[in-house]
Amino acid sequence: MSRMLSPEEAADLLGVPLDTFLRWVRQGKILLKERNGKTGIPYRELEQWARERHIHLEPRRERGGHTRDEEVNLLDACRRGGVFFGVKASSVEDFLARAVELVPLPPEVDRENLLDRLLQREHMASTALGEGVAVPHPRKPLAELEKPIVSTFFLAEPLDFRAMDGKPVRVVFLMLSPSTREHLKLLSQLAFFLQSPAARAALDQCGSEEEFFRILETSGGEQT
Known part of the structure; x- marks a missing residue:
């Protein structure tokens, strides 16, 4: 079972503002799920969704933000x-x-x-x-x-x-x-x-x- 990502984490990986991600959810482009009382999207599903649209998942820290x-x-x-x-x-x-x-x-x-x-x-x-x-x-x-x-x-x-x-x-x-x-x-x-x-x-x-x-x-x- 893949890790459940919060909307904030998913938006970060996609490299889009949270508002944009939530708009995609409202439009039915992305389906959120509930697991153990938490709402989000499984990492594997987001990875598949991004792959189909030729989007590379990349944490914001990779794009010039905070890095460890x-x-x-x-x-x-x-x-x-x-x-x-x-x-x-x-x-x-x-x-x-x-x-x-x-x-x-x-x-x-x-x-x-x-x-x-x-x-x-x-x-x-x-x-x-x-x-x-x-x-x-x-x-x-x-x-x-x-x-x-x-x-x-x-x-x-x-x-x-x-x-x-x-x-x-x-x-x-x-x-x-x-x-x-x-x-x-x-x-x-x-x-x-x-x-x-x-x-x-x-x-x-x-x-x-x-x-x-x-x-x-x-x-x-x-x-x-």
């Missing part, structure tokens, strides 16, 4: 996403299916839909960064999330992600963000962290969650 960029922190996102060791997978597709099962997500996120989006993105172009690391992510943000999530997976056996350098992937950072700005900031922080040969070498030897977070803290992964 200053709160984006790779270390915090990784703590929210968790660290998983010895993950077994026979292919990239198999891994993504397993990852979507493991990543901690709010109940309103449709995991099957998320998997489809991750597969579509991976089929467009590899998300491997090189040096044995990949960063799968959907093309568009997950508006259902309140804060970005980065789940880290240490694979039992390296996988071929079709990396440019030809090296199989050993460590995967699954990156999920509620906005494009937050995604780009996290990606920048991760790239900064991974540019250090010492950090990459430490990842190769990492064997516990505590050790992983210590590597992040000492190698620039806690920058904001």
Whole structure:
């Protein structure tokens, strides 16, 4: 069941004034529903409505309004996403299916839909960064999330992600963000962290969650 959006939240995602959104409701262009005493529209229904009209859902903070960029922190996102060791997978597709099962997500996120989006993105172009690391992510943000999530997976056996350098992937950072700005900031922080040969070498030897977070803290992964 997708999250119920208030009229104010729906208008914000559509990028229109609340008065305009309510006018569309009065005109019958958008149907509001009631759930648990609250009136609004399920996120999935708004997403479908917008897709049919070629409208991209984008929070106002993405359009020059208030932004939470200053709160984006790779270390915090990784703590929210968790660290998983010895993950077994026979292919990239198999891994993504397993990852979507493991990543901690709010109940309103449709995991099957998320998997489809991750597969579509991976089929467009590899998300491997090189040096044995990949960063799968959907093309568009997950508006259902309140804060970005980065789940880290240490694979039992390296996988071929079709990396440019030809090296199989050993460590995967699954990156999920509620906005494009937050995604780009996290990606920048991760790239900064991974540019250090010492950090990459430490990842190769990492064997516990505590050790992983210590590597992040000492190698620039806690920058904001």
